[in-house]
Amino acid sequence: MSINDMTVAYDDGDIDTNTSTAPSLNQLVEIRYSRRQTLMGGLSAMTTAVFGSALLAGCGDDASETADLTVTATASGASAAGRPVTLTGTVTGTPESVSWSQVSGPTVTLANASGNVATFIAPAVATGTELTFRFTALKNGLPASATASVTVGAPALGFTAVAKSLADTVAVPSGYSVTILYRLGDPINAATAAYGNTGSDTNFAQRAGDHHDGMSYFGLSSAGTPDANSSTRGLLALNHENITVGYLHPNGPTNFTAAGPRPEAEALKEIEAHGVSVIEVTRATAGAWSYVQSSSFNRRITPNTAMQFSGPVRGDANLRTRYSPDGTTGRGTINNCANGTMPWHTYLTNEENWAGYFRRLSGDAAVRTAAGRARQNSSLARYGISEGRQGNYFWSTVVASDPTSTIFSRWNATASTALAADGTADFRNEPFQFGWVVEIDPFNPASTPRKRTALGRMNHEGCQIGRTVAGVKPAFYMGDDAQNEYIYKFVSNTAWSAADADATDRLAIGDKYLDTGILYVARFAADGSGQWLPLVFGQGPLTAANGFTSQADVLINARLAGDALAATPMDRPEWTAVNPATGEMYCTLTNNSSRTPTGTRAVDAANPRAYTDPKTDGRSAGTGNVNGHVIRLREAGDTSEATSFTWDIYAFGAGSDLDPATINLSGLDATNDLSSPDGLWFGLPSNASGQVTPVMWIQTDDGAYTDVTNCMMLAAIPGIVGDGGTRSVTSTLNGATNTVTTRIGKAPGATLRRFLVGPKQCEITGIHSTPDGRSVFVNIQHPGEDATNPAAPTSNWPANQGGATTAATTRPRSATIVITRDDGGVVGL
Known part of the structure; x- marks a missing residue:
């Protein structure tokens, strides 16, 4: 994700619809109407008794009289999946009790089933399906009952598209x-003062960090254990990718040059504002969400937090540093972007643009070569840590007040000739401690996060697990977010066991599934097929003859291994998401300014566009694949263990006028045009938004369409892979022309719709929901990032949300929001 702050040009480096169990015709007549009732109601009453309310266009008013009671039942409300439905029973007379029960249709949960008025959320169904409910009143042990029915339709987007906007809200x-x-x-605790938002606040190890990003919600029981069904109390784990450095200090950063020295307090604040938050959140009876400031679960994980390495690279010589001479431990995680939510209730956070934080001075390469570590030079260069780099925010220039502290010097990766060649006396190997997937147990604040090295080292955007099937090895899908990098998947050596979802030692379950397996990289073919190529030492070109020394070396240098296997360079692979109904994997390809019609970065079937994108605000036009696209694939045999797949492009980003x-x-068109798709997520299978035809959410990180x-x-x-066809696309740029044939999905039309627009200069990123889908959490990152002076911010959000009056000098803040439907339905449907 590209960052542009006010002081530095940042470098990224099936629901069962069978109604056969319904009572027979004779049973319905016998149960629902006595002879007395039939005589009273005549033919009309008999008709309703037999056919229920299927004749009543979505509601019922069947009536019954027994034991001096007369009852009626009706259904009202929207009849679309995910929407609230109200059942109302009325009684003439004084019953001993009343209750609602379901007679037919997919099973739903009735709220207030022992009252006159009950409600439920319409389930997801493939086609229009009738649900019937019985309202029963009892007196002297004798029942009087009536039924009501509602026909529910298939899931559909249930909102009017939001217009494009440049407003600060x-x-x-x-x-x-x-x-x-x-x-x-x-x-995040009772002892820390409220945030002043003037740049003078300190102790960010006990405060929310900046640049909120990927995020997961974990249901929390009253006993403080995981509860996959809790939609009113939970833990929210979220990433703090980066910082808008100017707003963190009273007048912007001090000595902000390579010469420094940076003030210790400023640098510490900047470091601590990165990482991860785990916070407890609750929903009050009235429906309002808040976080619990004094919760014992609250935790900040920063670049200074102790970490453990696990998997094949643990203890490798490339991980040895002054802090960790044996290469088994490390400190912190940084530039955490997208995420992963594991079925055993842990959180995966992923290190993306970590490379830019390191200083590497001229002459370092020669020192490494002399020490017999020339391999490191090609590795560092391939990951963007070239000689002459000064490091984002210049943290290594700090002169620490504690001479034994290395929390600042660790960001200088320059090798010293005066120190041990194995790197155990300096931090030449510190860059190899980053670029990993990190697993966190949000339910245990005392636990040490684990860096899962079997999943490879790269600019990890996210790590999304595919569908879990008992007895089948699960797959984890990842993108490497940089221009012309690759899409990966890791297949565990261990077949899935559903019992592991309830284990109490959650990180041990992570060991089981994430420490051994095969990492693959994707190659896309022009005919719509694809292959997963194994990154296994000794196989194919991954041999000593080609510079690879071990499986650890292959994983540390996953990019070099992908190069050797001729994987397909993609237009910045970012978030991955798996359709819970089909198992298809989607990946956002945000953009690629280096994509050209011909040459080294020529267009291909999977990345078929290179063009000039016009601007309306006087800025220079962008070139390459400026607006990005979303690609998707379906595994052969619909199994996560497959080594081949088919693919197409779900949608291309573009302005509707292009x-x-x-x-x-x-x-x-104007209701759904977009640019630079980034965040990506499917509704959960625990509610209607993730069933039958699940809802997919797309978030943008755009610099092209912001005019x-x-x-x-x-x-x-x-839809599904292959629901469209082929398309011939001609790219023309800088005098070069090329035509390729690509695979494109069915035009989205009204099945793609703009739901939200953010405030000025923000990025929309991070999304998750409660199990019931009725509350959706979204992150708003770096509003007002284009300001050049912290005293004159270009956004005042979130203080001004909802039209609140605020001073023009109020500094913006990254924040998590919660979106709910006013009628209590599932968000989006």
């Missing part, structure tokens, strides 16, 4: 509400 559809939950600087032949290939709109979030109900 979060805009959502009518009928939805936004709550600000957790902002930059918010304290050429449909060469740029706007998906036919986007027209702020960044946004869209909802989609995608």
Whole structure:
């Protein structure tokens, strides 16, 4: 994810619908109407008794009289999946009790089933399906009952598209509400003072960090253990990718040059504002969400937090540092972008643009070569740590007040000739301690996070587990977020066991599934097929003859291994998401300014566009694949263990006014045009948004379409791989022309719709929901990032959300929001 702050040019380096169990015709007549009732109601009453309310267009008013009671039942409300339905029973007379029960249709949970008025959320169904319910009143042990029915339709987007906007607010559809939950600087314990937001606040190890990003919600029981069904109390784990450095200090950063020295307190604040938060969140009876400031679960994990290495690279010579001479431990995690939610209730956070934080001075390469570590030079260069780099924020220039402290000097990776060649006396090997997937147990604040080295080292954007099937080895899908990098998957050596979802030693379950297996890289073919190529030492070109020394070396240098296997360079692979109904994997390819019609980075079937993107605000036009696209694949045999797949492109980002032949290939219009897709997530299978035809959410991190709109979030109900066809696309750029044939999905049309637009200069990133899908958490990152002076911010969000009056000098803050439907339904449907 690209960052541009006010002081530095940042370098990234099936629901069962069988109604056969319904009572027979004779049973319905016998149960529902006595002879007396039939005589009273005549033919009309008999008809309703037999056919229920199927004749009543979605509601019932069947009536019954027994034991001096007369009852009626009706159903009202929306009849679409995910929407609330109300059942109302009325009684004439004085019953001893009343109750609702379900007669037919997919099983739902009835709220207030022992009352006159019960409610439920309409389930996801493939086609229109009738659900029937019986209202029963009892007196002297004799029942009087009536039924009501409602026909539920298949899942569909249930909101009007939000217009594009340049306003400084979060805009959502009518009928939805936004709550600000957790902002930059918010304290996570009772002892830490409220955030002043003036740049003078300290102790970010006990405050919310900056640049909220990937995020997962974990249901929490009253006993403080995982509860996969809890939608009112939970733990929220979220990443703090980066910082807008100017807003963190009273007047911006001091001595902000390579010469430094940076002030110790400023640098410490900047470091601690990175990492991860784990916070407890609750929903009050009235429906409002808040975080629990004094919760014992609250925790900040920063770049200074102790870590353990696990998997094949643990103890490797390349991990040995002054802090960890044996290469088994390390400190912290940084530039954490997307995430992963494990079925055993742990959180995966992923180190993305970590390389830019390191200083590496001229002459370092010669020192490594002389020490017999020339291999490290090619590795460092391949990951973007070239000689002459000064390191983002210049932390290594700090002169620490404690001479034994290495929390600043560790960011200088320059090898010293005066120190041990194995790196145990300096931090030449510190860059190899980053670029990993990190597993955190959010339920145990005392646990040490583990870096899972079997999943490879790269600019990890996210790590999304595929569908879990008992007896089948699970797969974990990942993107390497940089131009012309690769898509990967890791297949565990261990077949899935559902019992592991309830284990109490959650990190031990992570050991079981994440420490041994095969890492693969993707190659896409022009005919719509693809292969997963194994990154295994000794196989194919991954041999000593080609510079690889061990499996640890292959994993440390996953990019070099991908190069050797001729994997397909992609247009910045970012978030991955798996459709819980089909198992298909989607990946956002955000953009690629180096994509060209011909040459080394020539267009290909999987990355078919190179063009000039015009601007309307006077800025220079962008070139390459400026607006990005979303690619998807389906594993052969629909199994995570497959080594081949088929693929197509779900949608191409573009402005609705751009050429449909060469740029706007998906036919986007004003309700759904977008640029630079980034965040990606499917609704959970525990609610209607993740069932039958699940909802997919797309978030943008855009620098191209921001002359027209702020960044946004869209909802989609995608089809399946192969539902479209082929398309011939001609790219013309800088005098070069090339035509390729690609695979493109069915045009999204109304099944893709803009749901949210964010405030000025933000990125929309990070999304998860409660199990019931009725509360969705979203992160708003770096609003107002383009300001050049902290005293004149270019955004005042979130203080101004909802039209609140605020001073023009109020500094913006990254924040987590909660989105709910005013009618209590599932968000998006």
